[in-house]
Amino acid sequence: MHPATPPTTNAPAGRNHRTALPRRRLLRGLLAVTVAAPLMFGAAACGDDDGGGAADPNAPVKLSIFWWGGDARAKLTEDALALYTKKHPNVTFEKTWQANQGYFDKLATLTAGGNPPDLFQIDDNYLAEYAARNTTLDLTSYQKSGKLDTSKFPESLRQYGVVDGKLAGLAAGENTQGLVYNKTLLTKNNLPEPTTGMSWEEHIAWAEQVTAKTKVPGTQDPSADYKAFWVWLRQQGKDLYKGSELGFTAEDVTRWFDLWKGARDRKATPTADVIHEGNSSDITKQLVVTGKSATSWVWANQMPDLKKNTKDELGVVAYPGDPSAQWARASMYWSVFKGSKNKDVAVDVINFLNNDQEAVKLLGTDRGLPSNQDLRRVVSDDTTDPAMKQSIAVEAELTQKFGKSPQVPIKGHSKVRSELIKAAENAQYGRATTAQAATQFIEACKSAIA
Amino acid sequence: MPKFPAGNFGTDPTRGEELFVALTTAPDPTRRGPGSVRAHTERRGPGRFRHSEGLAGYVFLSPWLIGLMGVTAVPMLLSLYLSFTNYDILTPFSEVQWVGLANYERMFTADPSYWHAVRVTLTFALIAVPLKLAAALGVALLLNRAWRGVGVFRGLFYLPSLLGGSVALAIVWVNMFNRDGAFNSLLSLFGIQGKPWVNDPDWALETLMVLAIWQFGAPMVIFLAGLKQVPTELYEAASVDGAGRFRQFRNVTLPMLSPVIFFNLVLETINGFQGFTAAFVLSNGTGGPVDSTLMYTLNLYITGFTELDMGYASAMAWVFLLAIAVITAIFFSTGRFWVHYSDGEDR
Numbered sequence: 001m002h003p004a005t006p007p008t009t010n011a012p013a014g015r016n017h018r019t020a021l022p023r024r025r026l027l028r029g030l031l032a033v034t035v036a037a038p039l040m041f042g043a044a045a046c047g048d049d050d051g052g053g054a055a056d057p058n059a060p061v062k063l064s065i066f067w068w069g070g071d072a073r074a075k076l077t078e079d080a081l082a083l084y085t086k087k088h089p090n091v092t093f094e095k096t097w098q099a100n101q102g103y104f105d106k107l108a109t110l111t112a113g114g115n116p117p118d119l120f121q122i123d124d125n126y127l128a129e130y131a132a133r134n135t136t137l138d139l140t141s142y143q144k145s146g147k148l149d150t151s152k153f154p155e156s157l158r159q160y161g162v163v164d165g166k167l168a169g170l171a172a173g174e175n176t177q178g179l180v181y182n183k184t185l186l187t188k189n190n191l192p193e194p195t196t197g198m199s200w201e202e203h204i205a206w207a208e209q210v211t212a213k214t215k216v217p218g219t220q221d222p223s224a225d226y227k228a229f230w231v232w233l234r235q236q237g238k239d240l241y242k243g244s245e246l247g248f249t250a251e252d253v254t255r256w257f258d259l260w261k262g263a264r265d266r267k268a269t270p271t272a273d274v275i276h277e278g279n280s281s282d283i284t285k286q287l288v289v290t291g292k293s294a295t296s297w298v299w300a301n302q303m304p305d306l307k308k309n310t311k312d313e314l315g316v317v318a319y320p321g322d323p324s325a326q327w328a329r330a331s332m333y334w335s336v337f338k339g340s341k342n343k344d345v346a347v348d349v350i351n352f353l354n355n356d357q358e359a360v361k362l363l364g365t366d367r368g369l370p371s372n373q374d375l376r377r378v379v380s381d382d383t384t385d386p387a388m389k390q391s392i393a394v395e396a397e398l399t400q401k402f403g404k405s406p407q408v409p410i411k412g413h414s415k416v417r418s419e420l421i422k423a424a425e426n427a428q429y430g431r432a433t434t435a436q437a438a439t440q441f442i443e444a445c446k447s448a449i450a
Numbered sequence: 451m452p453k454f455p456a457g458n459f460g461t462d463p464t465r466g467e468e469l470f471v472a473l474t475t476a477p478d479p480t481r482r483g484p485g486s487v488r489a490h491t492e493r494r495g496p497g498r499f500r501h502s503e504g505l506a507g508y509v510f511l512s513p514w515l516i517g518l519m520g521v522t523a524v525p526m527l528l529s530l531y532l533s534f535t536n537y538d539i540l541t542p543f544s545e546v547q548w549v550g551l552a553n554y555e556r557m558f559t560a561d562p563s564y565w566h567a568v569r570v571t572l573t574f575a576l577i578a579v580p581l582k583l584a585a586a587l588g589v590a591l592l593l594n595r596a597w598r599g600v601g602v603f604r605g606l607f608y609l610p611s612l613l614g615g616s617v618a619l620a621i622v623w624v625n626m627f628n629r630d631g632a633f634n635s636l637l638s639l640f641g642i643q644g645k646p647w648v649n650d651p652d653w654a655l656e657t658l659m660v661l662a663i664w665q666f667g668a669p670m671v672i673f674l675a676g677l678k679q680v681p682t683e684l685y686e687a688a689s690v691d692g693a694g695r696f697r698q699f700r701n702v703t704l705p706m707l708s709p710v711i712f713f714n715l716v717l718e719t720i721n722g723f724q725g726f727t728a729a730f731v732l733s734n735g736t737g738g739p740v741d742s743t744l745m746y747t748l749n750l751y752i753t754g755f756t757e758l759d760m761g762y763a764s765a766m767a768w769v770f771l772l773a774i775a776v777i778t779a780i781f782f783s784t785g786r787f788w789v790h791y792s793d794g795e796d797r
Contacts, residue, residue: 101735105755112539112760129758133540273629273649276739415757418736425740429651447560 061345064094066110067121068103070305073366080359084352091345100281104414111135111337118340119349122169123332125414127161130335131168132411137336138166142347149355152372156405160330163408169333170350173368176326176398177227177319178300178391180288182216184312189214194295196318196397200232200259203320207268210294220278220287221269222297223260224424226417232256234325234403241410246445253438257427261434269293272428279421284309300391301331301368307387314387316394324403331368364388369395415448533765538758546761553765564766566741567749570655574745575722578659582722583714586666590673591703604674611667620661620731624648627657648732651742658728658743669714676710677703708789716781723774726751746770 067077074097081093096117098106104126110116122130130136139161142148148170150158161169179194186193191210194203207218222228230240233256239247263269270278270293278287283302287293289309298306303316318326334353336346353359360375365388370376380392409416423441426432432440508515533553535546557564593604613619626632627647634644647653684702693701704711726747729737737744737752750770754763 108539108755108758130540133538135540271646273646273739276649277628280734282734418756421736421738422740425651425738429740431651431740 058090061091061342062094063091063119063342063345063349064096064117065119065349066096066107066117068098068100069121069366070099072304072308073097076363076366080353080362081349083356083359083362084349087352088348091349116337116339118337118342119346120335120337121172121332122335124330124409125417127169127333127335128163128408128411128413131163131166135338136166136168137338137340137343137347138168139170139336139347139350140167143167147344148347148351150371152355152374154328154371154373156328156402157330157371160405160408161333169330169335170354171330171332171371172334172353173301173331173365173371174328174395175299175301175331175368175391176329176395176402177231178298178303178316178394179295179319180286180298180303180306180314180316181295182288182291182310182312183315185214185216185294186210187313193315194317194320196323196394198320200320204259204263204266204268207263207294208266211267214294216291217270217274217287217293218268219263219295220293220297221260221264221275221424221428223257223427224275224279224421225297226420227299228297228319229256229420230406231319231325232259232321234406235321239406240416241407241413243407244410244449246442246449250435250438250442253423253441254435257424257434257437260424261427264428272425272430275428276425279425288314299331299368300395301365303391304366304385304387314390316390318394318398318401323398323401326398326402327405328399328402329405330371365392410449412445412449416445419444419448529764529767532761533768535761537761537764539754539760540758549761553762554769556762557765557769563741563744563749567737567744567746570742570744571723571725571746574655574659574662574725575719578662579715579718579722581659582663582666582718583669583711585663586669586714587673587707587711589666590670590677591699593670593674594677604671608667608671611665613665617727617731620728623657623661623728624732649739651738651740654732654739654742658725658732661728662722662725669718672710672714673707676707680706705790709791712781712785712789716778719777719781720774723770723777 065081067073069077077097078095081095085092094117107116107120107122107126116135122136127136139148143150150170153171154174157171157174160171161167181194183193185191189210191213192206194206198206203219210216210218226240233239233248233252236252238252241247260269264272269275270287274287274292277285277290278293278296283289283298283305286296286298286306286309288296289306291310291312296306297319300316303314307314334350336343336350340346353363354370355372355375357375357378360370360372361379361382363370364379364383364385369392370379380396383389383392419441423432423437423444426440427434427437532546534548534550536549536552537543537546589607593600593607597603610619627634628649629644629646631647633647637644645653647657680703684706685698688698688702724747725745729743729745729748730751733739733743733748735748735752735756737748746766747770750763750766753766754760
């Protein structure tokens with residue numbers, strides 16, 4: 001009945017793996033309730049016994065693992081985990097996965113219920129939230145002892161999962177912002193393709209020309225998109241965050257909104273309601289695949305998934321402006337639950353997924369370019385998927401130009417993202433001036449990160 | 451329908467039935483509750499069985515009782531406690547900090563989006579509930595006639611409510627009412643330029659209202675049952691006295707139907723305030739565009755599960771529960787001025 005739970009038709013058999021334990025806990029809870037309600041607190045609080053690794057390395061271990069993604073990712077991940085079980089027959093997995101929407105609601109609920117997975121996928125949105133609340137295991141000691149080998153990682157990725165001096169998650173892959181465009185549409189109309197290094201002004205002028213010639217709006221308006229705003233800020237010498245503060249002012253936001261108001265007035269972008277559709281995080285609703293705009297602002301590793309949703313050829317370049325504002329970003333992380341009874345095994349699995357040649361080859365670039373640079377080369381050479389090849393090519397090109405990685409987003413980041421959407425849409429629908437929307441955004445951010 | 455600990459009454463059909471019986475008939479203490487078990491035993495058997503049968507009654511009741519305690523009452527009380535804390539879901543209960551009335555203070559003084567959600571919810575309920583009841587009553591009046599094939603129409607009109615809070619229906623709605631949806635194609639046949647209804651902040655909530663109104667089947671069936679109970683002698687007497695159709699409706703049908711109207715009004719108001727699924731699906735769980743569909747329960751859900759501010763969300767749930775209780779109490783206190791219970795007057 002949970003509204004955020006996606007259809008379960010594709011669910012693997014292991015999906016309902018956790019029924020036995022909660023039922024027992026529920027019974028215990030109910031007993032406690034009938035005797036005396038306050039005992040309930042005790043029953044809930046003592047759910048997670050702290051425990052280190054098993055003394056016997058061959059004792060059977062069942063490790064629970066949770067990730068978001070589509071069918072393709074599920075298949076690849078399951079294959080890689082099966083390979084681990086083959087090499088370590090005592091370790092089996094309880095696998096749970098679902099679509100991105102609702103994933104973090106469920107992860108939070110599992111954690112609250114004292115039932116979090118041993119190993120889970122997480123991203124910038126929530127890494128700081130979980131780390132700040134001591135939910136994630138600090139992986140630093142494993143990194144030092146070499147049990148978690150990051151020696152082949154680029155420096156930026158190694159740093160990226162660090163929150164308050166603790167390694168809260170290990171980068172599962174590397175990606176960067178990618179401007180994806182409809183190649184078929186442009187070729188058919190004899191229009192030039194966008195290029196890396198175009199200025200924002202040039203991009204908008206190009207989009208205006210596309211609209212005029214094809215009747216398809218040239219570019220999605222990214223004013224609600226935090227990653228586009230972020231790149232633009234870095235080109236202005238600012239940043240999204242500075243320490244525990246915002247790295248920008250209301251004036252910056254106004255200028256950003258004005259830039260796109262100008263673009264809308266010139267018909268370089270779609271109308272507000274279509275922009276709103278494209279502001280969804282859902283890949284299938286990106287305007288470049290629904291045919292409602294010639295470009296969309298996404299992450300480079302999303303190319304294969306986007307390609308699956310359209311017949312047209314797609315291309316990908318960096319966001320406009322100086323590409324050194326972009327950075328090698330951890331697309332997502334693997335984190336270990338701090339109270340896990342199988343910490344050592346969980347860490348070993350992360351190490352395996354990142355550094356074992358066979359496993360990395362199985363996983364491909366689905367979670368971004370492999371973090372291990374030696375294996376990245378192997379995967380790049382072996383990949384046959386054309387969309388994966390394109391995203392590898394653009395990232396390989398950008399690697400030379402990448403700037404320094406910004407700090408990991410702070411607590412409250414997900415609220416900042418949703419407030420940016422709200423403010424930008426207020427301006428797009430004409431319900432507020434750009435300056436009003438900017439002020440409103442700053443106010444909302446301040447209370448979100450307080 | 452999502453079941454929030456505070457305020458899920460009114461969504462349980464069996465309890466609705468009890469309420470219906472209680473509201474539309476004269477009070478009869480022997481009808482309901484554990485008392486009825488005793489009433490039976492008194493009539494039937496020797497006294498020594500009375501105690502054990504009463505016990506048996508409670509034993510048979512226990513699955514429900516334990517369920518009520520464990521699944522509703524305890525979580526509700528827990529959420530009352532949490533509403534005075536900074537509980538954020540991820541922190542264990544043992545480390546939760548007591549913050550006194552801070553959550554309630556924030557709600558009333560420092561959270562504009564909370565009041566925005568209150569406004570959205572009130573707008574929704576004030577418009578959608580009366581229109582839905584009017585539609586239900588109107589169709590029930592039509593279907594109360596002895597037309598050929600009327601049974602089929604009753605079924606057809608009831609159908610949308612069977613699909614009720616379904617996610618699939620909300621998805622269909624989104625596709626019907628977007629820029630290139632079926633509704634705009636229909637309008638274009640008449641040369642009318644449609645709007646991107648669900649993606650337009652000025653129209654998204656109205657689209658949700660239409661969806662709610664369209665699902666008038668449940669109150670319609672109840673109205674229909676109520677109409678069947680109006681004695682035909684009254685209409686005959688009225689027409690002998692020279693009353694026309696409209697006067698008959700005003701002076702016979704409405705008063706006789708008033709307990710049913712009252713029942714539907716109470717239930718539908720509560721349901722209206724709790725609207726969640728359609729708003730969640732339509733806005734991808736964000737309450738957008740620009741918060742135009744940010745219903746109270748959706749705001750609560752986002753606060754608790756997305757922003758992890760569960761202590762604050764619990765406080766919202768309790769204020770919501772109290773608000774619904776107050777509104778229901780107001781209905782009950784005004785009820786005696788316009789609700790006529792025929793049983794009571796006859797005696």
